[in-house]
Amino acid sequence: MEAAAQLSVRLGRLVLRTEEGYVLIGIYSSWLVLVSLFVAMFASYTALDMAGRITASQTRFAACSWLGGGSFAMGLGIWSMHFIGMLAYKLPVPMGYDVRITSLSLLIAIASSGFALWLVSQNELSWRRLGAGAVLMGSGVAAMHYTGMAAMRMSPGIQYTPWLFALSIFIAIGASGAALWIAFHLRRHSSRVRLLRAGAAIVMGIAIAGMHYTGMAAAHFPTGSACGAAHAGADHGWLAILVTISTLGCLSVTLMISVLDLRLESRTAVLSTSLASANEELTYLALHDNLTKLPNRLLLEDRLNQAVQTAKRKNTRFSLMFVDLDGFKCVNDAYGHHIGDALLAEVALRILTNIRSSDTLARMGGDEFVLLTQAHDPADVAGIGEKLLTVIRRPYEIDGHDCMVSASIGISIFDGDDQHQNELLMNADAAMYHAKSLGGDRYCFFEPSMNANAQQQMQLLRDLRLALERREFLLLYQPKFDALTMALTGVEALLRWQHPERGMVPPDQFIPAAEKAGLIVPIGEWVLDEACRQMALWRNAVEADWTVAVNLSAVQFAHSGLTQLVAATLARHALEPRYLVLEVTESTAMRDVDSSMTILRQLTEMGVHISIDDFGTGYSSLLYLKRFPASELKIDRGFVRDLARDTEDAAIISAIVALGRTLNLNIVAEGVETSVQQEFLTRLGCTSLQGYLLGRPVGPDLITEPVPQLTSTGEESSPRGLSLCR
Numbered sequence: 001m002e003a004a005a006q007l008s009v010r011l012g013r014l015v016l017r018t019e020e021g022y023v024l025i026g027i028y029s030s031w032l033v034l035v036s037l038f039v040a041m042f043a044s045y046t047a048l049d050m051a052g053r054i055t056a057s058q059t060r061f062a063a064c065s066w067l068g069g070g071s072f073a074m075g076l077g078i079w080s081m082h083f084i085g086m087l088a089y090k091l092p093v094p095m096g097y098d099v100r101i102t103s104l105s106l107l108i109a110i111a112s113s114g115f116a117l118w119l120v121s122q123n124e125l126s127w128r129r130l131g132a133g134a135v136l137m138g139s140g141v142a143a144m145h146y147t148g149m150a151a152m153r154m155s156p157g158i159q160y161t162p163w164l165f166a167l168s169i170f171i172a173i174g175a176s177g178a179a180l181w182i183a184f185h186l187r188r189h190s191s192r193v194r195l196l197r198a199g200a201a202i203v204m205g206i207a208i209a210g211m212h213y214t215g216m217a218a219a220h221f222p223t224g225s226a227c228g229a230a231h232a233g234a235d236h237g238w239l240a241i242l243v244t245i246s247t248l249g250c251l252s253v254t255l256m257i258s259v260l261d262l263r264l265e266s267r268t269a270v271l272s273t274s275l276a277s278a279n280e281e282l283t284y285l286a287l288h289d290n291l292t293k294l295p296n297r298l299l300l301e302d303r304l305n306q307a308v309q310t311a312k313r314k315n316t317r318f319s320l321m322f323v324d325l326d327g328f329k330c331v332n333d334a335y336g337h338h339i340g341d342a343l344l345a346e347v348a349l350r351i352l353t354n355i356r357s358s359d360t361l362a363r364m365g366g367d368e369f370v371l372l373t374q375a376h377d378p379a380d381v382a383g384i385g386e387k388l389l390t391v392i393r394r395p396y397e398i399d400g401h402d403c404m405v406s407a408s409i410g411i412s413i414f415d416g417d418d419q420h421q422n423e424l425l426m427n428a429d430a431a432m433y434h435a436k437s438l439g440g441d442r443y444c445f446f447e448p449s450m451n452a453n454a455q456q457q458m459q460l461l462r463d464l465r466l467a468l469e470r471r472e473f474l475l476l477y478q479p480k481f482d483a484l485t486m487a488l489t490g491v492e493a494l495l496r497w498q499h500p501e502r503g504m505v506p507p508d509q510f511i512p513a514a515e516k517a518g519l520i521v522p523i524g525e526w527v528l529d530e531a532c533r534q535m536a537l538w539r540n541a542v543e544a545d546w547t548v549a550v551n552l553s554a555v556q557f558a559h560s561g562l563t564q565l566v567a568a569t570l571a572r573h574a575l576e577p578r579y580l581v582l583e584v585t586e587s588t589a590m591r592d593v594d595s596s597m598t599i600l601r602q603l604t605e606m607g608v609h610i611s612i613d614d615f616g617t618g619y620s621s622l623l624y625l626k627r628f629p630a631s632e633l634k635i636d637r638g639f640v641r642d643l644a645r646d647t648e649d650a651a652i653i654s655a656i657v658a659l660g661r662t663l664n665l666n667i668v669a670e671g672v673e674t675s676v677q678q679e680f681l682t683r684l685g686c687t688s689l690q691g692y693l694l695g696r697p698v699g700p701d702l703i704t705e706p707v708p709q710l711t712s713t714g715e716e717s718s719p720r721g722l723s724l725c726r
Contacts, residue, residue: 037209078109078112078208079105079106079109079144079148082105082144082145086148086149086152086216091221091225091227093221093225093226094226094227095152095227097152098152098153098228101148101150101151101153102148102151104147105144105145105148106144108140108143109140109141109144112136112137112144137173138169138172138173138175139169139172139173141172141175141208141211142168142169142172142211142215145168145172145215146215149215152227152228153227153228154221154227154228155226155228156222156225158219158221159219159220159221160218160219160220161217161218164214164215164217164218165215165218167218168211168215168218171210171211171214172211175208175211287299289362289363291341291344292344292345292348292363294348294352294361294362294363295360295361296362296363296364297365300360300362300372301421304320304372304421304425307372308414308420308421311414311416312416315416316374316416317414318372318374318375318376318414319373319374319375319376319381319411319412320370320371320372320373320413320414320424320425320427321370321371321373321381321384321385321388321411321428322368322369322370322410322411322425322429322431323369323370323371323408323409324368324369324407324408324436325347325367325368325405325406325407326405326406326408326436326440326441327404327405327406328344328405329367329515329555330554331343331403334588334592334595335398335558335592339398339399339401339403342399343396343398343403346396346398347369347392348369350392350394351371351388351391351392353391354388354391355373355384356374359372359373359374360373370425371384371388376413376414378445381411381413382443385443386443388407388443389406389407389409389441389443392405392407393405393406401592406441407440408432408433408436408441409442409443409444410428410430410431410432410433410434410435410443410444410446411428411431411443411444411446412424412428412431412445412446413445413446427446428446431444431445431446431447431450433450433457434450460509461517463499464497464514464519467499468519468522468523468526470500472498472499472500473495473497473523473526473527474495474496474497474498474699475493475494475495475496475527475531475534475700476493476494476697476698476699477491477492477493477494477548477698477699477700478491478492478697478698479491479694480549480668480688480689480690481688481689481690481694481695482687483686483687483688483689484682489546490546490547490548490549490581491546491548491549492549492583493548493550494507494697495511495527497510520553520555520556521559524553524555524556527550527551528550528566529572531548531550532548532569532570532572532573532575532580533573534548534700535547535548535573535575535580536573536575537700539579546579547578547581548581549581549583550580550581550582550583551583552582554587554588557589557596558592558595562599562603563602563603566580566603566608570606570608576607577606577608578607578608578609580608581609581610581611582608582609583612583613584596584610584613585612586612586613586614586615589612589628596628597627597628600628600629601629609632610628610629610632611630611631611632611633611668612628612632612633612634613634614634614636615633615634615635615636632665632666632667632668633656633659633660633668634668634669634670635653635667635668635670636670637670637691638671639653640671640672641671641673643681650684653669653686654684657684657685661685666687667685667687667688668688668689668690669689669691670690671690671691672691672692672693672694673692674693675693678693678694
């Protein structure tokens with residue numbers, strides 16, 4: 001040591017004697033070593049982040065952009081770590097670096113980084129590919145390092161310790177392999193990936209720095225060495241600061257862009273997910289019924305088409321069942337649409353729980369459902385139909401209301417011929433209408449003759465829609481007489497349809513169709529208006545002192561604007577309310593007692609008379625009947641028809657008359673067709689009589705002038721009525 005020190009003093013530099021001779025001794029700047037280590041870790045973290053951005057890119061252009069930018073940032077970081085590490089090493093001679101050779105080492109670093117990022121962005125990283133990649137990248141890093149060392153242009157040249165030189169290359173290959181493996185497995189974004197990347201970056205930075213400083217340890221500078229780039233190249237005094245700031249700035253900007261892009265991508269992913277969810281929901285809504293969540297007509301047609309194609313290809317058969325609810329419209333109109341909707345949902349649920357999971361149940365609209373089932377044997381299909389009828393007719397309790405509906409089911413079976421899906425639907429629909437025409441609550445298999453009936457029904461509905469516009473409806477009036485004096489007390493307005501081809505169509509043929517088609521309300525409005533108009537004409541012409549009775553359907557009675565309609569109609573024709581009687585059937589009035597009570601009270605307060613029609617055929621509670629503001633009870637013609645030979649009917653009529661007297665109500669018996677019935681009803685105490693014996697329905701023009709009326713004893717009374725065609 002004393003000899004070395006003396007030599008150092010003599011030559012002005014620190015030297016060390018080795019087996020090869022004397023060499024220069026360099027020292028490291030501690031803060032630059034730490035800076036180089038930090039740059040290595042920062043570059044490693046940026047590289048890991050870049051690998052994730054490349055993998056997450058949705059387009060080829062974006063992936064190439066991130067690969068190019070990442071290669072430059074990562075290569076610059078690795079090269080800067082090496083260069084700062086070299087700047088941290090100070091020899092006792094002036095030092096510098098050749099710009100061209102230094103630039104070459106930077107290009108080698110960028111190329112190696114680009115290869116590494118490309119490799120880890122692949123879908124798979126086998127052990128063979130990982131090994132080959134580690135060798136190539138490690139060789140590139142080592143080449144970058146030793147090219148950078150050559151940029152010093154030392155003369156004589158740098159001497160390397162062989163085993164340390166080999167160790168540095170081995171470390172470079174090992175560090176590259178570890179970096180590739182870590183980057184490949186941490187390229188996917190997750191909640192903990194940034195923490196894992198930070199830990200991995202520390203390990204990778206230490207490994208890269210270890211390779212560099214091992215290579216530096218392998219280098220020996222002989223005594224008398226001079227740096228050829230000391231004056232031709234850049235001086236290391238300001239270069240260390242410039243490279244450090246430039247590198248950290250570049251890495252920071254790259255990392256910030258990556259973070260911002262990731263946030264933008266996350267927001268885009270959220271929006272994309274929301275959009276996909278919205279599209280999925282829209283698709284679901286487009287193919288399913290909003291109320292029952294069943295497939296709608298569009299989805300049914302698609303599945304029916306698939307069933308037809310499969311059946312033709314495999315030579316199999318299947319069945320189609322068209323289900324229409326009986327009595328649903330009355331429930332919907334009486335209790336409101338919210339009760340009707342809840343009832344439809346309950347019906348759909350009952351059907352779903354009683355069919356196979358492979359079957360398709362769809363809602364066609366309104367109260368119509370279609371069941372597509374693979375069952376094709378008539379006995380099996382009939383069993384399904386019977387099961388559906390049973391579950392549908394069971395009582396429903398909806399929001400405190402007891403509801404009853406049944407079903408009419410039409411069945412068509414695909415027989416393997418050239419049948420189209422629309423033809424199958426039409427056949428099932430025709431069979432359903434046939435089942436409904438037989439009274440409902442049953443199923444029918446399709447027969448060719450049913451198509452003609454279905455077409456007739458469709459034509460009837462089309463004509464019915466035009467009947468109001470063409471003024472084909474008319475009113476006939478049937479008189480009501482006082483049972484004792486036979487004085488005319490009023491008339492009942494009866495609707496008829498004068499069809500241009502069918503002739504006079506009776507109400508029982510078109511009223512159910514009008515109710516199903518939703519036409520009964522406008523038709524009922526016309527009936528009320530025409531009856532009030534005619535009654536006003538009678539009042540002005542002959543001062544008629546009787547009433548006109550108008551029947552209200554269940555749908556019309558439940559309509560929200562009934563009282564306003566009645567008031568407006570009376571005002572329009574200047575008719576006093578006492579001349580109008582509104583007839584409501586017993587079953588209609590009892591369907592929703594509270595609502596009926598409110599409507600009837602409003603009409604009564606207006607001055608309109610209320611008559612309970614078809615009394616005795618429903619399920620009236622005497623308690624509610626007492627509260628109803630009615631002025632009249634009409635005994636159903638069914639009790640009058642067999643009155644002469646059926647003592648039970650006589651007992652019922654006697655009870656109704658006694659009840660009416662107790663409640664101070666007028667009792668009207670309709671359907672009087674024989675003098676025996678007239679005499680018996682008069683003796684029982686009925687207030688008024690109505691029937692073919694006393695007067696048939698006639699047009700208003702046949703009522704012409706007052707005539708004397710006969711009492712029950714055959715004597716004339718004062719002229720209180722009008723001449724009627726009987």
